[in-house]
Amino acid sequence: MEKIAVWGFSWVPPFAQGLVRDLRVRWALEEAGLAYESRWIGLEERNSDAYRHKHPFGLVPVLESSDGTLIESGAIVYAIAEQCETLMPVGLRAEALTWMFAALNTVEPPVWNLFVLDVLHQGEEWAKLRRAGAVDEVKARLAALSECLDGRDYLLDRFTAADILMTTALRFIRHTDLVAGFPRLEAYVKRCEARPAFQAALRNQATGYARNAPIAA
Amino acid sequence: MEKIAVWGFSWVPPFAQGLVRDLRVRWALEEAGLAYESRWIGLEERNSDAYRHKHPFGLVPVLESSDGTLIESGAIVYAIAEQCETLMPVGLRAEALTWMFAALNTVEPPVWNLFVLDVLHQGEEWAKLRRAGAVDEVKARLAALSECLDGRDYLLDRFTAADILMTTALRFIRHTDLVAGFPRLEAYVKRCEARPAFQAALRNQATGYARNAPIAA
Missing domain, CATH: 1.20.1050.10 (Glutathione S-transferase Yfyf (Class Pi); Chain A, domain 2)
Incomplete structure (x- = not known):
């Protein structure tokens, strides 16, 4: 798994921050010591044809890598864990x-x-x-x-x-x-x-929200 | 996987018949051509210490075999599928x-x-x-x-x-x-x-309910 990108929502209201399921994927990647980039999809754009092509249900997370595209937090975490003794010994x-x-x-x-x-x-x-x-x-x-x-x-x-x-x-x-x-x-x-891997994942997700936050009226 | 036994509820009301999740496991076993026996747990007995020892949440299905005990329909179906090209090619x-x-x-x-x-x-x-x-x-x-x-x-x-x-x-x-x-x-x-495997699984589950049905007042 190389050149990893994780898709999350570009911004969610405070009540949902730290709960969106891309957090799971970020956490697993941090535990595995795998570098990744973040990609953000707006709540409105997630039902676009372009995004539905990545995720048929218009949800997050999506993981893109040299191995292809994966959806479903459970399946993505399992795929990462298969490559990492820390996460899942054989x-x-x-x-x-x-x-x-x-x-x-x-x-x-x-x-x-x-x-x-x-x-x-x-x-x-x-x-x-x-x-x-x-x-x-x-x-x-x-x-x-x-x-x-x-x-x-x-x-x-x-x-x-x-x-x-x-x-x-x-x-x-x-x-x-x-x-x-x-x-x-x-x-x-x-x-x-x-x-530390959880804390890093949480920071990573929060950084995206802070950068993409709507401008207050 | 040998000497397989599948646990389901001994009887459920008609609205739930054909829906209880041991059906998934029976179906997978039928597709895989693996012989199995049925074990039944009453809705009242499922919270007993003895049964909680098999399934910590007091649910079904449980699969017992020479390989040990498994819970969670998703995990059990995956374990069966790993051994069967029909269900999951490598x-x-x-x-x-x-x-x-x-x-x-x-x-x-x-x-x-x-x-x-x-x-x-x-x-x-x-x-x-x-x-x-x-x-x-x-x-x-x-x-x-x-x-x-x-x-x-x-x-x-x-x-x-x-x-x-x-x-x-x-x-x-x-x-x-x-x-x-x-x-x-x-x-x-x-x-x-x-x-045919689905039909066989459904019959199998229904046979148990028929045998264990409460006597009508």
């Missing part, structure tokens, strides 16, 4: 992939659902009526995840690509104190976020 | 994994959301208020997916494991006419569902 591939799917298909759905309610549809009547049930679903999932982390610092015996997806999934409810309700889980997220 | 692995994540992390979320509204929370006030917006989100995703299938019978140049995950994700809105609104997509689902 002997742990099946286990890492299991936890990558668990992060995106078992933990993220209820967590994302609460983000949608609280942030994207804040104040709407249906969101108010639905909230208590949605919170219960999140708590049940977090409780099970917290059990999995009993006696261990990461999802597997060491940090892997799965922790990138799990940590970034849990960040969708950073506006709540739900993760803090499970001290083991809160410590896990802090441990992952303290990694 | 040269198409990265592409297949991309579409597996697209099925579970880009298409399934809005589709599942509508299933939750219409089926699991049918008649509730919040579900009524939310429905129009949720339908719009599904339509946007289906429209993009339909474009991807322009001029092709499957997500990649031939049938792969990704089609198993995409077809079963789209089945969550079988109670609506939304897929039928995109003739190319409807034909795709019918094409995949017509495969």
Whole structure:
């Protein structure tokens, strides 16, 4: 993988900054020590034919490299991790992939659902009526995840690509104190976020937003 | 992979029959020509310590084999596909994994959301208020997916494991006419569902439900 470029949104409102899924790809690349450039697509331009040619759903991230074009944060992180012992030792591939799917298909759905309610549809009547049930679903999932982390610092015996997806999934409810309700889980997220590669990825994404921010009226 | 056993729920109400995610694993095993046995866990027993030991989130599917225990339908289908050219030719692995994540992390979320509204929370006030917006989100995703299938019978140049995950994700809105609104997509689902392996998987799951059905009052 050479001449890597990562596509993200050129700017998003503060409530979404640090949550957009290209963060996962930047984090994986930083862990792997792979150099990359950033490309930015505007929220309005993402449905253009030109961009849809890169990403059929008009989403981010897209990773372009000498090996071709990849979409889907899970698949891109896996592709990077395949080339990097730090992210996914060969002997742990099946286990890492299991936890990558668990992060995106078992933990993220209820967590994302609460983000949608609280942030994207804040104040709407249906969101108010639905909230208590949605919170219960999140708590049940977090409780099970917290059990999995009993006696261990990461999802597997060491940090892997799965922790990138799990940590970034849990960040969708950073506006709540739900993760803090499970001290083991809160410590896990802090441990992952303290990694220099995460901090570099976050800075990288934020730098783009700062440069591309709309001029205040 | 030898001595394979697949865990599913022993019985679910008719609205969920043919939708539970162990169907994906059965389908993949049938395509791969791998023999397997069924194990059933009751909806009430799934939170027992014994079952949580197999699946920390108390969900299905679980696949047990001579190689160990696996969870997460996406990861299990990938593990089966790795051993089977029919499901995932070596040269198409990265592409297949991309579409597996697209099925579970880009298409399934809005589709599942509508299933939750219409089926699991049918008649509730919040579900009524939310429905129009949720339908719009599904339509946007289906429209993009339909474009991807322009001029092709499957997500990649031939049938792969990704089609198993995409077809079963789209089945969550079988109670609506939304897929039928995109003739190319409807034909795709019918094409995949017509495969003998899918039919065998469906029969297999239904046989368990019939045997374990609660005695009517």
